[in-house]
Amino acid sequence: MARINFTTGRLAAFACPADKAQAFIWDAGVTGLGVRATPRGAPSYIFQREFQGKSPRITIGAVADWSISHARERAREMQRDIDQGRDPRLVKAERQAEDTATRAAAKAAELTVGEVWKLYLEDRRPLWGVRHHDDHLRLAKGGGEKATRGTRGRGVTIPGPLHSLMSLRLTDVTASVVEAWAAKEAKTRPSSARLALRCFKAFLNWCAEQDDYKGQVQPVNPAKTRRTREALGKASAKSDVLLKEQLAAWFDAVRSLSNPVMSAYLQMLLLTGARRTEVLDLTWKDVDTRWKSLTIRDKVEGERKIPLTPHVAELIASLPRLSENPYVFASATAKDGRISDPRAGMQAACAVAKIEGLTPHGLRRSFKSLTEWLEIPAGVVAQIMGHKPSATAEKHYTVRPLDLLRIHHERIEAWVLEQAGIEFKFDEQSEKAADTSH
Structure with missing residues (x-):
């Protein structure tokens, strides 16, 4: 092979003839160093020397990118x-692997909490309910969107509790950072911050289990410190509940609401003991009038069936069915197609009834409390409400069919309406059977 001393001018003038597939020139300064050119490709430095009886050719890089030296x-x-x-x-391959790993590590070190948070939600979504997923979106939301209510006069929504952490690098989330965040959030919204902390703690645990992110998080979960827990405090037990003697006033006020959908919704909350969103999400296909059952979307078990009691059935039958709207408690103006916030209706009814502090969730608590007057079996009440069984016998040995639940549930409804002074016809056989079974 003829060898020449590489210079910038000689390399710039070198080109592959059009009638050849490739052409080479070799450096006189370093044995084995050459330049290869093709009719279409840019010239590249190569190295070719004998090794173990063969002469492998290794590309170094483009002439335009590498200096001769x-x-x-x-x-x-x-x-x-x-x-x-x-x-x-092999040495070249090892170096390339090391370079790739180094670049990957550098890129991972720049990942923000917000970037990984989106991947976390995407990974966990198949295992979560809609409400749980929406909570995670809401907690990290940026705010600033126009709103007509719930903004305390600001006119725009405020950022979620976790939003301030989303811009941080994952590597910068330390115990002191989370403690400072908790101290700030505790001043204005401790309840939301406690939920946010639980979600963020689970997120960091997930990161620690992922090969791509475990090197970016602290060895000990920074959201699990004592100072963080103390800053947010403990949630106080709620005790808002309807008393037996308040039923008449409450029902009178609720049934007098100008919005019949809201009126029916609030009554159904009390008479079924279901969760607020479980009733809101009820669709017409969940109402089985033939077998007198309701299918409830349950955050614990996925779904459960409860009896469609007579008064609840009458309330549902009185509601209008909007075309192409699947929801029982529909709203023509709401974004989701159904009533979204029952608190205003609840507060208006409670103001008329002169009952203070009662919330929509308090109606679920009231259902459980009022059943004590009838000495309904605790397992029956738990099954209707969608609570997990608390005893071994309940978990593994007690199976109650819907008809058995119906006997007790209709008895509960009849008694509540009786205390409220509402006249309604019930199946007397069901009440007699309930007395016998109890």
């Missing part, structure tokens, strides 16, 4: 590898 130095490194019995091709 750097190409010569890389060729000398490859020659040293051969002299030490190392295959320069």
Whole structure:
């Protein structure tokens, strides 16, 4: 092979003839260093020397990207590898792998909490309910959207409790950062911050289990410190509940509401003991009038069936069915197609009834409390409400069919309406059977 001393001018003038597939020139300064050109491709530095009876050709890089001195130095490194019995091709592959790992580590170190949070939600979504997923979105939301209510006069929504953490690098989330966040959030919204902390703690645990992110989080979950827990405090037990003697006033006020959908909704909350969103999400296909049952979307078990009691059935039958709207408690103006916030209706009714502090969830608590007057079996009440069984016998040995639940549930409804002074016809056989079974 003829060898020439590489210069910038000579390399710039070198080109592959059009009638050849490739052409080479070789450097006189470093043995094995050459330049390869093709009719279409840009010239590249190569290194070619004998190793273990073969002459492997290794590309160094484009002439446009490498200076002559750097190409010569890389060729000398490859020659040293051969002299030490190392295959320069393997050495090159190892270096490329190391470079890739280094770049990946550098990129991972720049990942923000918000970027990984989105991946976390995407990964966990198949295992979560809609409400749980929506909670995570809401907690990290940026705010600033126009709103007509719930903004305390600001006119725009405020950022979620976790939003301030989303811009941080994952590597910068330390115990002191989370403690400072907790201290700030505790001043204005401790309840939301406690939920946010639980979600964020689970997120960091997930990160620690992922190969891509475990090197970016602290060895000990920074959201689990004592100071963080103390800053947010403990949630106080809620005790808002309807008393037996308040039923008449409450029902009178609720049944007098100008919105019949809201009126029916609030009554159904009390008479079924279901969760607020479980009733809101009820669709017409969940109402089985033939077998007198309701299918409730349950956050614990996925779904459960409860009896469609007579008064609840009458309330549902009185509601209008909007075309192409699947929801029982539909709203033509609401974004989701159904009533979204029952608190205003609840507060208006309670103001008329002169009952203070009662919330929509308090109606679920009231259902459980009022059943004590009838000495309904605790397992029956738990099954209707969608609570997990608390005893071994309940978990593994007691199976109650819907008809058995119906006997007790209709008895509960009849008694509540009786206390409220509402006249309604019930199946007397069901009440007699309930007395016998109890």
